[in-house]
Amino acid sequence: METEPLALDAKVIQALSGVSTATLTTVLLKKGLRNVWLRGTRPLTPDQPRLVGRAFTLRFVPAREDLATPASWGSPISTRAAIEAMPAGCIAVVGALGVTDAGIFGDILCARMKTRGVAGLVTDGVVRDLAGVLGTGLPVWCQGTAAPPSVAGLTFVGWQEPIACGGVAVFPNDVIVVDADGAVLIPAALLDDVIAAALEQERLESWIMSQVEAGMPLPGLYPPNEANTARYRAWAKANDTRG
Template sequence: MIEACPVLAIRRPVRRPTDAQIAAFADTPTSFIVDAMAGQGALAAAIAPLSTELPQAAHGPALTVNAGPGDCLATLAAPAFTRPGDMVLIGVAGHQGCAALGDRVLGALRNAGAAGAVTDGPARDLDGIVTVGLPVWAAGLTPNSPMNTGPGEIGLPVQMGGRQVETGDMVIADRDGVVTVPFDLIDRVIGKLDTIRHLEGERDARVANGLIVTPDIEALLASESVAWVD
């Protein structure tokens, strides 16, 4: 006799950033965090803030959900495993044929204390989502609805927007997009942020004071590394 296969695979979180680590990313632009990771770390540009009527910044530890294309069973179960401050990442393998989430599941995530939600699929029920008020980054909108039959996964690694994300990684999102920081790199990235903030402040001041071309570019233009074409 063939036994029925499980419809959900769930791994309870085994690691989570400390409160101090989470706080270190507050009010930090995603571009600064990318610079601290050698220019990498952002999810695909299609994953963007869903609406200007929602908060445009959020950060917190990842709770990963692999709902699969066209399904939402794992997404419906995710609020049961969401801890206050979590960023819930819902992967649907980039499927664009139907919504990955809507206002009711986002309301449940808000009730569980989630800081925000990110998906590589579209969302639906925008008016309701705005009423819920939870920050959302998604790949657009569609009224099409998913199935809820599974299979799906919660707490296991998920591929999203060109990156693999694991539960416990840091997720930082703003108007520019979504950046993920692998758990093992959190302290290294935090250690670079003050320097990046200082350098960015200096560069902004130079531009505000009339800078046109930086000294290194001026030196390049005066060197033999440039071929002048008549």
């Protein structure tokens, strides 16, 4: 059963747009979640922006010759139909089994996603038509490129259902944050707690960096001991602009 896509509050996007995926993995680790970084999700170009959005999931399984055919592209269950269900602002997360010799999307599909306002594409697979994909301006995180089409190695079976992508379980409407280090998943149910902890972690690490730049040694600073924790709290209180 397909899950209805949900919008993501603009305040959530604004808050997480200032938080690195490195910080998020640390925060989630402290909450007991170790497997949240989607392996193989590398930025297709080095200048892609950090993105935040709800996961719109798509799922491939291994190719089966009677199903993985060019004719399947016109099926009601196809990547083309899935794209027409994508809401503006979502991040398309595609489970492609780590297959690297069949491109899941090319320039025309990426152009349609861009036109629909999709924020970006994240996959543990690869794309094709590199020059055309780059020309669409759609930010893509993947394992690279390959010339053959998806049906050369994969069968598309559905969207907006739980998938595996990069070894991580991704459910529709989980929150995805992507930057130069790849894609990190935040379970939808933990979103508020993670945001609060992540903003504090970023603030603490910013203060620690200022101390390092001032010449302080790392032992007792990173992580901070009791004395440095007190110093940080005093600094945070004096510089609190949150009202």
